[in-house]
Amino acid sequence: MKGSIPRQLGNLSQLQHLDLSGNHFEGNIPPQLGNLSQLQHLDLSDNHFEEHVPPQLGNHSQLHELYLGGYYGKLKISNGGIVPKWFWTKLPLQNVITVDISYSNLQGT
Numbered sequence: 001m002k003g004s005i006p007r008q009l010g011n012l013s014q015l016q017h018l019d020l021s022g023n024h025f026e027g028n029i030p031p032q033l034g035n036l037s038q039l040q041h042l043d044l045s046d047n048h049f050e051e052h053v054p055p056q057l058g059n060h061s062q063l064h065e066l067y068l069g070g071y072y073g074k075l076k077i078s079n080g081g082i083v084p085k086w087f088w089t090k091l092p093l094q095n096v097i098t099v100d101i102s103y104s105n106l107q108g109t
Contacts, residue, residue, distance in 0.1 A: 001025065005044075010035040019043040021067065034059040046070040 001023040009018070010032025016039060025047040033042070034056025042060070045067040053068070 004028070005030050005033075007032045009033060012036065014038050016062075017041045020047070021045045021070075023047055025049065029054055029057070031056040033057060036060065038062055041065045043067040 001020075003025065004027045005020060005025050007030045009015075010030060013035065015036050018033075018036065018039060018041065021043040022045075025044075026049065029044060029049055031054035033039075034054065036042075037060070039060050040062050042057075042063060042065070046069075057066075
């Protein structure tokens with residue numbers, strides 16, 4: 001697939017598993033993905049995102065697996081650290097079993 005991730009995916013409130021890895025998505029990760037309250041597995045790895053990781057991804061209390069690795073280009077963050085502060089403070093990491101941000105070329109701004 002190419003283009004942007006459709007914002008309408010955020011309307012699938014009962015979705016538990018979303019794997020969009022290995023595509024050619026570009027631009028923003030839609031903040032509407034934060035509306036997927038039942039999401040347990042999110043894989044956005046190996047795409048071409050060049051925008052900020054939206055803090056709305058921290059809204060998932062059921063999330064067990066999060067894959068953000070393998071970005072081509074640069075994934076920008078906004079707090080000046082290597083990983084956004086909200087990632088560690090807002091994500092319910094007590095439920096997350098796997099977090100993969102390898103090969104992401106993360107940079108602070």
